[in-house]
Amino acid sequence: MATGRTHRPATRSRGIPEATVARLPLYLRALTALSERSVPTVSSEELAAAAGVNSAKLRKDFSYLGSYGTRGVGYDVEYLVYQISRELGLTQDWPVVIVGIGNLGAALANYGGFASRGFRVAALIDADPAMAGKPVAGIPVQHTDELESIIRDNGVSIGVIATPAGAAQQVCDRLVAAGVTSILNFAPTVLSVPDGVDVRKVDLSIELQILAFHEQRKAGEEAAAEVTAQAAAVPATTREESATDQGPDGDVPAVMPA
Amino acid sequence: MATGRTHRPATRSRGIPEATVARLPLYLRALTALSERSVPTVSSEELAAAAGVNSAKLRKDFSYLGSYGTRGVGYDVEYLVYQISRELGLTQDWPVVIVGIGNLGAALANYGGFASRGFRVAALIDADPAMAGKPVAGIPVQHTDELESIIRDNGVSIGVIATPAGAAQQVCDRLVAAGVTSILNFAPTVLSVPDGVDVRKVDLSIELQILAFHEQRKAGEEAAAEVTAQAAAVPATTREESATDQGPDGDVPAVMPA
DNA sequence: TTTTGTGAAGAACTTCACAGCG
DNA sequence: CGCTGTGAAGTTCTTCACAAAA
Numbered sequence: 001m002a003t004g005r006t007h008r009p010a011t012r013s014r015g016i017p018e019a020t021v022a023r024l025p026l027y028l029r030a031l032t033a034l035s036e037r038s039v040p041t042v043s044s045e046e047l048a049a050a051a052g053v054n055s056a057k058l059r060k061d062f063s064y065l066g067s068y069g070t071r072g073v074g075y076d077v078e079y080l081v082y083q084i085s086r087e088l089g090l091t092q093d094w095p096v097v098i099v100g101i102g103n104l105g106a107a108l109a110n111y112g113g114f115a116s117r118g119f120r121v122a123a124l125i126d127a128d129p130a131m132a133g134k135p136v137a138g139i140p141v142q143h144t145d146e147l148e149s150i151i152r153d154n155g156v157s158i159g160v161i162a163t164p165a166g167a168a169q170q171v172c173d174r175l176v177a178a179g180v181t182s183i184l185n186f187a188p189t190v191l192s193v194p195d196g197v198d199v200r201k202v203d204l205s206i207e208l209q210i211l212a213f214h215e216q217r218k219a220g221e222e223a224a225a226e227v228t229a230q231a232a233a234v235p236a237t238t239r240e241e242s243a244t245d246q247g248p249d250g251d252v253p254a255v256m257p258a
Numbered sequence: 259m260a261t262g263r264t265h266r267p268a269t270r271s272r273g274i275p276e277a278t279v280a281r282l283p284l285y286l287r288a289l290t291a292l293s294e295r296s297v298p299t300v301s302s303e304e305l306a307a308a309a310g311v312n313s314a315k316l317r318k319d320f321s322y323l324g325s326y327g328t329r330g331v332g333y334d335v336e337y338l339v340y341q342i343s344r345e346l347g348l349t350q351d352w353p354v355v356i357v358g359i360g361n362l363g364a365a366l367a368n369y370g371g372f373a374s375r376g377f378r379v380a381a382l383i384d385a386d387p388a389m390a391g392k393p394v395a396g397i398p399v400q401h402t403d404e405l406e407s408i409i410r411d412n413g414v415s416i417g418v419i420a421t422p423a424g425a426a427q428q429v430c431d432r433l434v435a436a437g438v439t440s441i442l443n444f445a446p447t448v449l450s451v452p453d454g455v456d457v458r459k460v461d462l463s464i465e466l467q468i469l470a471f472h473e474q475r476k477a478g479e480e481a482a483a484e485v486t487a488q489a490a491a492v493p494a495t496t497r498e499e500s501a502t503d504q505g506p507d508g509d510v511p512a513v514m515p516a
Numbered sequence: 517t518t519t520t521g522t523g524a525a526g527a528a529c530t531t532c533a534c535a536g537c538g
Numbered sequence: 539c540g541c542t543g544t545g546a547a548g549t550t551c552t553t554c555a556c557a558a559a560a
Contacts, residue, residue, distance in 0.1 A: 017550070017551070018550085018551095019550075019551055019552090020551090021468055021471050022464075022468055024467070024471070025461075025463065025464040025467040025468065026448070026464065028467070029446065030448075043518090043519065043520090044519075044520070044521095045519085050448070051448060052448040052450075054552080054553070056552080056553055056554070056555090057551090057552060057553075059519090059520065059521065059522085060521080060522075060551095060552080060553090062520090062521085063520090063521055063522065067520080067521070069519080069520050069521080070519085070520075070559085070560065071518075071519055071520040071521080071558075071559045071560050072517075072518045072519050072520075072559070072560045073518080073519070073520085073560070074518095074519070074520080075520090087471070088467050088470055088471045088474075089470040089471055089473060089474030090467065090470060092474075094466075094470055094473070096466070102365075103361075103364055103365035103368045103369075104362075104365040104369075106361055106365070107360075107361035107362040107364070107365045108462065110361045111361075111362075111462060111463075113446060113462065113463040114462075114463070114466075116463070117463065117467065118470065119463075119466055119470075157473055158466065158469055158470070158473060181473065181476060182469040182470075182472065182473045183469075184462075184465050184466060184469060188287065188371060190284070190288075190308070190309060190310040192310075196476070198469055198472045198473070200465050200468060200469060202460055202462070202465060203283075204366065204369060204371065204372075204442075204460070205283065205369075205371040205372070205374070205375065205377075206280070206283040206284065207442050207458050207460060208352075208354070208372075208375075208377055208416065208442060209282070209283040209286070209346050209348065209375065210279055210280055210283065210458060211416055211440040211441075211442060211456055211458060212346055212347040212348060212352055212376065212377075212416070212440075213279050213282070213345070213346045213347055214279075214440065214456045215347060215352070215415055215416060215439065215440045215456070216346075216347030216350075218439060218454070275528070275529070276528085276529095277528075277529055277530090278529090301540090301541065301542090302541075302542070302543095303541085312530080312531070314530080314531055314532070314533090314544095315529090315530065315531075317541090317542060317543065317544085318529095318530080318531090318543080318544075320542090320543085321542090321543055321544070325542080325543070327541080327542050327543080328537090328538070328541085328542075329536075329537045329538050329540075329541050329542045329543080330537075330538050330539075330540045330541050330542080331538075331540080331541070331542090332540095332541070332542085333542090
């Protein structure tokens with residue numbers, strides 16, 4: 001995503017490639033599942049399959065963290081879980097605020113995976129006075145007026161924006177001014193932030209449009225293929241247009257009214 | 259994302275880079291806004307700023323679509339909107355089904371941006387019999403039993419999975435078997451699909467973890483910087499760790515119980 | 517022998533910088 | 539003269555393929 005990370009002697013941090021960072025959570029999830037099944041070790045091949053990536057890529061990714069594997073054996077599951085968690089900063093507590101408690105905001109507040117890994121919903125904030133006090137996911141919604149004090153009092157550095165597009169930039173500005181330096185944006189807007197602030201976006205309509213693009217191509221190729229292969233009954237499953245990748249390619253999606 | 263797109267003489271399609279495809283929706287959104295303000299033309303510089311990208315990148319992106327600009331002038335807004343829409347396949351109707359009408363599914367169903375660009379919620383599907391018939395966003399929820407017939411009857415090729423992780427693969431298999439070839443997955447699971455099926459994922463917890471990684475680094479650098487710059491009062495906004503990128507770097511996020 | 521860790525090759529993407537069209 | 543379109547250079551990411559550790 002962002003990061004201008006240039007220069008700086010690197011106080012030891014080997015500068016993990018961004019693409020690798022983006023995959024660590026994936027590995028962590030797969031490893032956690034193995035851990036729960038009490039599997040002691042995995043090979044790069046097995047873990048790669050579980051995470052849906054190529055094993056060489058996985059090994060290279062891990063090589064940026066250090067040499068945590070054992071040749072001829074594989075990786076110790078528990079140990080790797082710990083190392084990746086530490087690398088991602090999940091061994092500490094991250095209070096998070098969610099701003100905009102509409103359908104989506106409520107869904108996010110109810111999202112179980114939040115608490116699971118270091119993240120804690122510190123507060124839910126909404127501009128609608130009628131919402132104030134109403135509990136969502138067991139947490140009382142607070143009014144936007146309190147945004148600054150909430151952030152400061154709880155030492156929040158990560159904010160989630162789930163407001164309509166029109167309000168997003170303004171909310172963003174207030175979050176940043178109050179001290180938030182990482183933002184997850186679900187509103188379909190490009191946010192502008194000062195240097196030093198990270199923004200990631202999640203945009204449903206962008207994702208759908210990307211799918212539509214490929215879908216359209218498939219339709220075209222099908223028609224072309226019909227001419228070539230006529231009724232040659234090729235198992236539709238072995239066509240050349242693959243797609244098991246599921247992630248690291250382009251943008252991220254956004255959710256909310258356009 | 260996916261796509262194994264190798265070989266094939268290319269029936270004229272210049273094979274637009276995946277990274278470019280992922281940005282087209284962004285440009286389209288910016289252009290639509292300009293169009294609504296009746297702005298007739300934009301320069302690559304202006305449009306790039308609105309979309310949050312570098313202008314050279316934007317020009318190169320557009321060059322894959324053709325030469326739609328006028329030197330010395332810029333791009334015709336309406337014309338570009340049309341060309342990009344066509345390229346993305348948004349000039350046709352895309353019926354979509356959403357499976358799993360929990361908090362998130364409901365939020366997605368209510369998402370306004372859906373209808374806006376060619377997408378139409380053809381059906382809402384949930385496994386809970388108690389949900390059946392209940393309208394969400396004005397559309398009655400149907401039971402999973404009807405999944406196959408719904409897909410076939412409506413010619414659905416795009417499916418959205420918003421179920422808990424445990425059900426996702428099974429739902430995916432049924433969608434694919436029924437003819438869906440593009441899937442947007444909000445469940446925190448790696449889906450396996452046959453070749454020819456595209457999967458994109460949206461994963462909240464992955465996004466948060468990526469943010470946490472950078473956040474942690476910032477904290478470290480801050481400490482390091484304190485030693486170097488002591489109380490040298492550097493405007494916190496000009497630090498080296500930037501981040502206005504907002505997207506195309508790593509993975510995509512997922513939403514649902516881990 | 518199995519499986520890691522990694523140089524080196526390759527592919528994809530980004531950015532530069534400028535020729536050339538309008 | 540302004541701004542697009544694009545070769546070429548630069549950067550990042552992926553994949554190969556194999557030496558070496560266990």
